[in-house]
Amino acid sequence: MSQPSVMERLGILADAAKYDASCASSGTAKRNSAGGKGLGSTEGMGICHAYAPDGRCISLLKILLTNHCIFDCHYCVNRKSSNVRRARFTPQEVADLTIAFYRRNYIEGLFLSSGIVRSSNHTMEQLIEAARILREEHEFRGYIHLKTIPEADPELVARAGLYADRVSINVELPTQAGLARLAPDKSTPVIEGAMASIGSAIVEAKDARKRFRHAPRFAPAGQSTQMIVGADQASDADIVGRSATLYSRFRLRRVYYSAFSPIPDASAVLPLQRPPLMREHRLYQSDWLMRFYGFAPHEVQQAADAGGMLPLDIDPKLAWALRFRDAFPVDVNRAPREALLRVPGLGVRAVNALLSARRQRRLRLEDVGRLTVSLTKVRPFIVTADWRPTLLVDRADLRASLAPHKARQLELFGT
């Protein structure tokens, strides 16, 4: 059978890769090619070179090396028993395509993943080869994200980290029961074992660089993972708990959530109802609360209802504030940073501006209005030089007055 053209294969292998949510290219070591050799640069903040109509950033060439797979995970469009068209690229073809796109300023680099062909080790070697060609033959200084295969040799995973800015392994499902049912070829201990060994390799490499300036870097943009939301029975509280464990045990840089979405030729084992995209958004917000707002995992879980689900109509920070009304109002002229970060409607940036401005003046409501997006949302929770809200406990309608009225519209395509 003749090989389909590069364009056809690119179509198939990009289509196969789109269920991975991550496209980040931020937070890696700074590099450039100003010396006149090589190609590319990374300057801290990643760049989204385009946006697709699904609102997602296109920063990297995100493709699979092949969508042939010996695994049969029910949620996956590339599973062995699926009827999708199959294709494969050679590592050289992937490297050439990356360079051609990069020169035209289409991308920040490459995010390469793969179905498992022949064996885990063979697949991992092919992924590494593509990264090696880019780094050694093209002296490519852009961003590389390699998906690693948990079942592969630790020694291979270690090599991947030397070429890649980021390595990732997907935990796939938040619960072990979900994994056993939907990804019967995968195992939680194997996945977590591989994450642990990458985690310690990252720590060791950082440590070595403190002592030896030329020690090799290992995945300077860290390790990330992805969880599918809504394909198993896990509640939001379960997912938040699982993420917190992953962040602390494996020092992950990011946990991505991907609301399970319909795929062509879906397995009959999958649930019929897809979760609303808003659920995914609320999980990202709760993730932010833990990473940037000083919320402990159990505090985020307190924002959920009795069934462990976060409200869809209001964000988790507001939900928490409504439940713990005695923590408010907060005096913007005196409260510590941690207390200000708990105020619904105040972001990290606004809190920084408030802290800086209040050294110059006593803040009035009008001043706060200049520093925030919406005064309406903030007002019930703060005290300023000229403003004090009526007692919050008296306001049974507070939630209704703050919830966005058009929240349902966002789910127009949600079912």
Add this chain to the structure above:
Amino acid sequence: MRVCLPAPDDNEAWRTAARGLILAGIAPDAVSWEEPGQGPGDLFAQSPAPIPPPRPDAPTVRASKAFLNLVRMALLHRAPERFDLAYRLLWRLQGQPRLAEDAADPLVRRLDQLSRPVRRDIHKMRAFLRFRSVAEPDGSERYVAWFEPDHHILRANAGFFVRRFAAMRWSILTPAGSLHWTGDVLEEGPPATRLDAPGGDPLEELWRTYYANIFNPARLKVGAMLKEMPRKYWKNMPEAALIPELIAGAQAREAAMVDLGRQEFGPAPDSLADLATGIAGCRHCAIGCNGTRAVPGEGTRRRAFMIVGEQPGDTEEMEGRPFVGPAGEVLRSQLQAAGIDPGQGWLTNAVKHFKHQPTGKRRLHQTPTAGEIDTCRWWLDRERELVAPRLILALGASAARGLIGRTASVQRERGLLARQGDTDIWLTCHPSYLLRLDGAAREAEQARFVADLRGFAQALAAVFHHPPTHSSKEEGELTS
């Protein structure tokens, strides 16, 4: 006092002038700032007077780091009042050294509002500028881009492209001027037009293919896209031409996927009799539609064991009962030999209809596909709930798939295969496999089959301590 700056993005000249003005004690209201192309436009107008010398008592000019950070970007904005606003802030800063940190001050806020779109413009130029390759007379390649910035950011952004594409030769053309990188020197050129840039690049077709396929039609969020990539950028991005058709087709594509995947099995059956009616009418896969009759399970239910085969065969389909053909005979006799009474358990199949190939008079067995087994698993799951067995014996890889969701290898995984809740699932080969072997191979395989059944019998005894009590035989011949 008129101050004329040499270029709209010359921050250095503004700083020198502003410093001189402060030292000379000239208040903001007395200064008017001009930039090329935005002054009175009169060629014969008087050229501006030089800035007066510093007053003898002038203190040193103060400019905090926060101030410099704030105005560095704001001064690149296209708004003509930016120089004046920045000078007003510098003037007040002399008495209030930390003023620039007070984001609640209206003037600081105004300058901050000017700096944000500039920062965004710089970022979007790095993101959305597209190079097109052009062959040079000497055979080398030059990469040329056309971009239309909103603010005076071209020079400020040059460093980024030099650091990133140092080994390439490239040009960036804009309506306000152009940049040319020769490989080691950056040269500035005059304003250009879109026609000076190449009209296409053969790679763009590949890029568009990538863009169309990385888009997930099941998650359409046009607003989120427009917020980050407003329409004004689209005309210079080769992929953007696809956006209208991708949006238009998305809902249809999603609906088609959902329809294909839809498995409306209706409410779960409450009894095994309901389940038998259900499978008889099931048309969810090709086997269900092949005109054969469905074969329900039979036997003893509640706290018993369950034996799951692949699918009914020729005899089973005709009689409407499981395990009554040649393979069933092997199974029943070997179960007896291992000390298991087949009548004490529940016998059924992973797939409820008979998949076959009609060849003349005979109907030749065909293995069901993984997709067909997965579809029929809905019925098997309901059947397991109703029968509630403590132990299940899977005969062959297809049965295992119906139970645990993956195609297990009998040779490697025979014996205890999985534990789901308090149900243990055992695996051995399908008895029809033995019928296809001859001689020594058959004897060897049969011995292993018998050994597996003995193991299963021991597990049964361990779970129940004593042989299962004679509970009522339920609905033995459901279909008759």
